[in-house]
Amino acid sequence: MYFDYCATTPVSAEVLTAMAPFWQEKFGNPSSLHQDGQSAAKALQQARAQVAGLLGAEAGEIIFTSGATEADNLALMGILRPWENKAVHLITSLVEHHAVLHTAQALEKMGCLVTYLPVDSTGMIDLADLRRAIRKETRLISIMHVNNEVGTVQPIAEIGRIARENHVLFHCDAVQGVGFLPVDVKKLGIQLLSLSAHKIYGPKGVGALYVQQGVEVHNLLYGGSQERKIRPGTENVPGIVGLGRAAGMAEKNRTENKQHVAALREQLISALKWSVPDLVVNGPSGDQVCPHVVSLTFPGSVAEMMQIRLAMQGIAVSLGSACNSRKIAPSHVLLAMGLGREAADATIRISLGAPTTADEVERLSQLLPVIASACKI
């Protein structure tokens, strides 16, 4: 049983079918002028329109990348341009994905100023902190839509408004949110947005960066004129076709998917709170949490051992973020929220998806208390 949809999702059958012709039949290079090339180019245009439709953007504002990590790098580096040695300032948060945090740290080493906004115990930034952090050198605010470890939904519309009032660009890592929450970049005041195919039942290795018309992003790669010269290189046509189809399906199924996982989340938490009285559900509740992410602390238990015991039963869960699974350091998100090291070490992340069933959640809710008890120090 798979409960790690924040890490990745299976490619849906519809996406796989859409991608199939582009491996061997329609394999042309979209930059080629002959029919094979133009057939591929047309498929790219369609995918671009599908991704734009998901975001309320124009097709020409979508740049395809190798994934959200590249999109995050491109947004931050491409806007802040540290090589130009100008005084520039970035505002981000302590709970961003490492694709943003590590890029921000690299920018600091190159001379950029960076402010990392703290969060409260639910993982939420304080808009007053954001306002206070803005200075005349501020060029970019980068705040994620939905936190991948605890599900906190940041106040994106308000952030967009503050950015607009202060003439600062706003980048949003929307990787975890686009499958469940509506994202209209125009209404939300977002100028740059990153997303990834493999979080919305598309293939790995492909993503997109939305760049509002008029915003200049400097390229990080050289060697071609693809993707408006912002991201040169022969396009991953099958992957992009898959991303486009996945984006179309995400838009179509968004409401149903959200309702589905919200019901499963309620089922899981209700059952566990009855059987594990000292259970802690991390993050906010209600509309401030994206329901597919469930972060649970089992006081006194060792989460890594719980993960192993669950794995022996064929159940996949995560410890914090997938990116942290090989490191001994506790989750930076949980620590930023004020959890102590012991609590962070006792925390697992369960993430739900469209294929998750109520029976699976019931089985998990029966096993977790037993396993947590067996994994107490």
Place this chain on the structure above:
Amino acid sequence: MHNFHVCVLGGSCGNRMFIIADHLSELFAQKGYDCRVTAISVWECFTFPPTADLLLQLLPAYKDEDVECPTINIRPFLQDINDPATLQAIYSVIEERTACAALPAVPANR
């Protein structure tokens, strides 16, 4: 002479369990213990518990009765590899167990 086997059991902690095993080897040598120290990941051995004379666990994988030897929780080493209380607990078991092994057997009809 019996070579007391101390096994360090870790998880997805990268090199930490090996660092701890190496460090303990040095400490044991300094104290003159006749010990050998190995390290293993619980991901490799969960179905078949490791055999050792003393099992030092970074994760609560086994109880004493599961592995037929004493087990000690060494999670404090994650913060301080020289945590005094944990080290003392380890030394106590080694000294007790190796002292018992070194004593000659007493004849039945003395």
